[in-house]
Amino acid sequence: MLNVSSYAQGAWVAPDSGARAIPSAITGEIIATAGNSTLDVAGMHGYAREVGGRNLRELTFHDRARMLKALALYLSEHKQALYDLSYQTGATQSDHAFDIDGGIGTMFVFASKGRREMPDAHIYLDGELEQLGRTGSFMGQHICVPMQGVGIHINAYNFPVWGMLEKFAPTFLAGVPSIVKPATASCYVTHLCVKLMLESGILPDGALQLISGGVGDLLLHTDAQDVVSFTGSAQTALMLRSTPHLLENSVKFVAEQDSLNASVLGADAATGTAEFDLFIKEVHREMTTKAGQKCTAIRRIMAPQASVEAVIDALSARLAKTVIGDPRDPATRMGALVSRSQCDDVLEKAKILGTEAERVFGDPNNFDVHGADREKGAFLPPMLFHCADPDGAQRLHDTEAFGPVSTIMPYRDADHAIELLNRGKGSLVASVITRDGALARKMVMGAAAWHGRLYFNNSDSMAESTGHGAPMPHMVHGGPGRAGGGEELGGIRGVMHYMQRTAIQGSPDILTAIGDQWVPGAAxxxxxxxxxxxxxxxxxxxxxxxxxxxxxxxxxxxxxxxxxxxxxxxxxxxxxxxxxxxxxxxxxxxxxxxxxxxxxxxxxxxxxxxxxxxxxxxxxxxxxxxxxxxxxxxxxxxxxxxxxxxxxxxxxxxxxxxxxxxxxxxxxxxxxxxxxxxxxx
Missing domain, CATH: 3.10.129.10 (Hotdog Thioesterase)
Structure with missing residues (x-):
């Protein structure tokens, strides 16, 4: 039994009598408890600001970048412990590459970008000088400085390591302390990661605190210097962002939420081409990695009418070979969902999809589980639906079954594919498998406004491509509309979310002194x-x-x-x-x-x-x-x-x-x- 503590004001705080029990995704047995109803969240907020913020702002961007690299190296040396514990969430060894390795890799990227793209200074110069007067004696410059508050990171259960580190890395590089609140269902993995980071001795005091359990009234202590970054359901995001205190105090709120991501098979990618095979591989991977519990997973599959049957046959054949079972077994290709309650939620959403589409693969009442008890663990098979009339469907375009569920539908032409893509009202990512540059451009012109990322792939790029569902720290992660309207990662763009952009104006000598960079006209x-x-x-x-x-x-x-x-x-x-x-x-x-x-x-x-x-x-x-x-x-x-x-x-x-x-x-x-x-x- 793991007693998952919180880390508050420099000390560990154990769960209390009201702590929540957490089951294993594999066996259903209770493996951990987390939560403390008396946690001093107001004190945590003050400690982060007064101690963590002060310590971080004394460092330069390069100082913090070097610390990020050191942390990434330390976690790399201890990641086997994270692997071993993460199995209990239902994740397989290959799933660890997305979560644990991906999180550590994100830290490495921000460490590198911090050293290469940011100054060894306390102030970031944003853009070029502006000459505001005729002679150049009065100039303007945009700068960015660390916000003097806290990054409050409320994360989802599906990526207990990456979900934390992809928010922590840019926040830390900006010079802002973090209070991390992981989803309780998998918080024991986040707890171990935080424990390792603290044991490394690299972090300044107050830079990182952990809430295992509920946040209490933490959000009521925030103001305009704080940033609340949330990943989870649209319903919870709406509840949080509607908090009157956040609205009244102009607290920055970043949300990454439900997303009906889609993938389009180009008309040129016919059966027998490398692109067709790539499409099947991509969709299969997105349906089965993390048992489909990915915010970027493919929920809607779009293919030319003439290719729909071939896609169903090829994808069904590949899904049929996917071994479901205990994620600790090397033979397993898809593990469990995080909990039985999550299985129930997925089945409920699949039932809704079933009113507009026919299930053509995967019976939740009849499937094999390798090396585990299907009735005790949180197991489901991959389920593929087919909707013959996507124009007449509604729930298909507004319901996300957050598990190994996807629906294939036909499209008539490129304009129709764009229309179907955009009916999702906003996604984190849409992909198009094609060699047709004209089609790719048309997709961008018609669909980019509704999607945070457009991923194009074909036989030229597939050897190096990172995959439809892999957000890269160099590129923006987020999306409009249903996806939450937020933005994370994106290299140094992600750091800027935790900094205040300010316009400074003055003489060349004044701007030189502020920016630690000589300005023409200065002494x-x-x-x-x-x-x-x-x-x-x-x-x-x-x-x-x-x-x-x-x-x-x-x-x-x-x-x-x-x-x-x-x-x-x-x-x-x-x-x-x-x-x-x-x-x-x-x-x-x-x-x-x-x-x-x-x-x-x-x-x-x-x-x-x-x-x-x-x-x-x-x-x-x-x-x-x-x-x-x-x-x-x-x-x-x-x-x-x-x-x-x-x-x-x-x-x-x-x-x-x-x-x-x-x-x-x-x-x-x-x-x-x-x-x-x-x-x-």
Whole structure:
């Protein structure tokens, strides 16, 4: 018997006498209890804000990203314990790849993106500078800072690890503490994951708390600095988002709820093609993974009328080979649902679907269970329905049986398929299996507005594709309408949900001080040693080198043209160049100017500059004619630590002519060594 504790204000709180009993999905026996009616949720909220929030905001984005990576590595080392316990939820070993491995992988992605796409700073610069005045002395910049509240994460039972970590990772990276409330039916797995994370010693105090059981009046202690993120049924989401306190205090509420996801077999994917086989494989996987208990599972299957019978036959044959049973047995391909009550709910919804569709595979009263007692465990067979008239159906497009249940229906043409897709009134994902690019574009134009993700796959991409039902941390997860109207993940977009976007306005010096990034027009520092002779830590923002001028000759232009092979007429033919509205006559190559610019500012001796790693935002403003001059201004714009030995320096470079007209502008990226004996982890 597991007594599933909560973790509140730095201490574990055991279940009390009113705790709820939790059965095994495999045997039906009570394996755990969870819940404490006296849990101080108000104190948890205050502790998260005062202790967790303060500790997290003292760290930079890179500090928090490194912690996420360390946590992911620690969980990877201990995931077997999570596997062993997760079997009791009905999950098979392959299901663990979606939940446990997927959750850990999500942490790795956000750790990587935090280091690569966010600054080693406390403020995130969102977008480009805006010049608000004529001369550039008054500028604007959007920034994002951590909200000063709490991320309250109310999760569903089907993904006790991924469901927590996919919310926790972006929240933590943003600098906001989390209070996690998993669904009670599988909270014992989440409890173990949280316990491991806390035992790692990586997390700052107050960054993560756990409620095992009910949330009490937690939501009544929230305000506009908090974010409530919910995954579950539409009914519960409506109840929570309608809480008057949340509405009155403008508390941000994110919901991911019921979703009638669909998959479309393209007209070109006929029987015998690789695409047809792929379609059957995808649908089968989505019906059986996690016993169909996935928010992204395929609930509606759409095929051209001529292919419907072939799809039913092929899918039924594949489903018939699916071994249902004890998920701990390697022979099992589909485990149990989370509980008997969930089985009853699925059967009730299947009965509703049966009023508009015929069940063509799977009898819930007659199926085999391998290695377990069908009457005691929460087992159901995959059930496939066929609706011959989807236009006349209603419940088919508004009822989700959250289990191994799906319905196939015919469509006449692409417009009809789009109409059927959109009758679901919003989904997390819709997929189309096709090689027809025109069909794919038509689907996007007609259906994208109703779906959070459109997944296209065919024989070209299937070897690397992640699957219809696999939300990737790089891409948005969420959907409009019935799917809840929320958005999670999506790389750094997901982090922004826990940050406040604010417009700042002021002088270049003020914006430089706020954003820790030099703004053109801000103070410059000149006259010291050549900046390429200075280590990463010695350089400061605004440090600037002005070079001597260099004359660009006609011989330079012709030599560069013949040496590189770039004999474009604008550089080699005077009359043709003059006929071009962009040129006064023959002009220098843009890349010749960049090469000459480098020659003007590069220091030749070995030193702290280890490598030039790229150019960014390159633009050519004015052509340079033979016998004109160019000169360069090189300014330290931004510094970002990269390893324990070196960091990246972003230089703002302008190339001007003899009249001080801007010829070219770009950003130069270099890797610069740290000072001897000094490092940044």
């Amino acid at each position: 410059e520092y000149t006259g010291g040693p050549h900046p390429f002779t200075r280590t990463y830590h010695q350089l400061r923002l605004g440090e600037t080198l002005y070079t001597k001028p260099r004359t660009v000759t006609l011989q330079d232009i012709e030599t560069f043209a013949h040496f590189t092979g770039d004999t474009f007429y604008g550089h080699m033919d005077e009359d043709a160049a003059k006929a071009n509205p962009f040129f006064p006559g023959r002009v220098a190559h843009g890349y010749l100017l960049l090469s000459f610019a480098a020659g003007l500012f590069v220091h030749p001796d070995p030193g702290p500059v280890l490598a030039n790693t790229g150019l960014g935002n390159l633009a050519f403003m004015k052509p340079v004619s033979p016998d004109e001059e160019i000169k360069v201004r090189l300014t330290v714009k931004k510094k970002t630590p990269r390893t324990a030995q070196y960091g990246q320096v972003r230089w703002h470079v302008t190339v001007t002519n003899q009249d001080d007209d801007l010829v070219a502008e770009y950003e130069l990226l270099t890797m610069n060594a740290y000072e001897a004996g000094e490092s940044t982890a």
